[in-house]
């Protein structure tokens with residue numbers, strides 16, 4: 001089988017962009033990534049996006065972005081997998097390269113969330129849950145995650161304070177990231193004193209609504225060589241996996257296991273030939289603090305019920321055994337939903353090149369995990385320094 005390497009990465013700052021529309025953000029990130037790779041054309045474009053239709057009344061993003069970036073008559077499509085759209089788009093781009101059908105592929109993740117009324121945004125995000133069983137009954141994503149958080153705390157005896165540690169860690173790393181939405185460290189008290197959105201989930205347990213775009217360029221080592229991209233820029237896509245679970249929480253086998261993440265991770269570990277102990281950093285999908293705890297368990301980093309214990313023991317910081325959310329995570333960097341998986345990939349590239357603002361010393365292997373829905377559609381990818 002061919003190998004895939006990422007040779008370029010780019011992004012925009014995450015935040016509320018008053019002056020830049022969806023196309024501006026996407027094109028900026030894409031051209032940054034192409035510039036980073038030193039190329040001016042690609043064979044195809046994959047766009048990770050979740051809800052541009054309802055949020056900004058724009059679909060057909062493949063054509064829109066390829067056209068505005070001046071890429072000519074290339075094939076270009078949007079990939080949608082709820083909040084895992086970015087991770088799925090990266091994996092589709094990698095598959096195109098591995099298949100031999102395309103040699104140089106661009107992937108951009110984009111979401112422009114702040115142009116809609118906040119109540120509408122909450123409703124549109126809920127499209128990724130089960131519309132008839134959950135959304136129509138008023139269950140937003142915050143509410144669904146609050147249910148899981150309550151059950152986790154009750155089952156394993158954790159407190160709100162314990163889960164707050166994930167937000168504190170994310171903000172500590174986000175404070176160093178010039179592209180993060182929230183660049184300030186916080187304390188456990190900040191989380192505990194923040195208002196309840198859906199008890200026991202508080203404002204600081206949640207990722208924010210925001211805008212942003214990120215992009216990567218994928219090719220083969222042979223083509224990278226031919227294009228003259230310096231080897232220091234290459235990052236190998238070592239493994240990937242993807243799986244789904246029941247769309248609604250009521251039908252889950254076990255509310256406290258992210259089964260799709262477990263299956264996706266097993267596939268990715270097998271393909272890369274690594275185990276959790278070989279991974280130097282983890283970009284997990286902390287859309288809510290509870291998801292960080294469950295993700296660490298599903299990825300095999302912590303035993304079942306011990307994800308939050310890892311945070312309590314101080315093992316998730318940059319200089320600890322299992323650094324997570326090195327770029328601030330979804331909590332502090334921000335979660336422009338369809339772009340998040342690509343932002344995670346960009347962070348993996350920066351870490352493995354040794355260029356990250358919160359650098360894990362001598363990082364050689366990194367993992368990204370991107371969750372769609374309440375765990376119904378999950379991607380896991382593993383990247384390795386060349």
Ligand SMILES: CC(=O)SCCNC(=O)CCNC(=O)[C@H](O)C(C)(C)COP(=O)(O)OP(=O)(O)OC[C@H]1O[C@@H](n2cnc3c(N)ncnc32)[C@H](O)[C@@H]1OP(=O)(O)O
Pocket residue numbers: 083118122125141142197203204206207208209287335337371372373374375
């Ligand atoms: C699989 C998945 O990924 S599902 C996840 C999909 N994403 C979501 O569900 C988004 C979840 N988050 C939200 O819905 C919203 O951010 C909420 C409900 C938590 C807060 O929204 P609002 O109450 O409208 O906040 P609003 O935008 O008015 O901001 C109020 C203040 O809080 C701050 N703020 C907003 N969100 C956050 C946050 N998550 N963390 C910290 N501060 C925040 C704002 O900066 C603002 O601060 P300021 O007054 O100093 O300027």
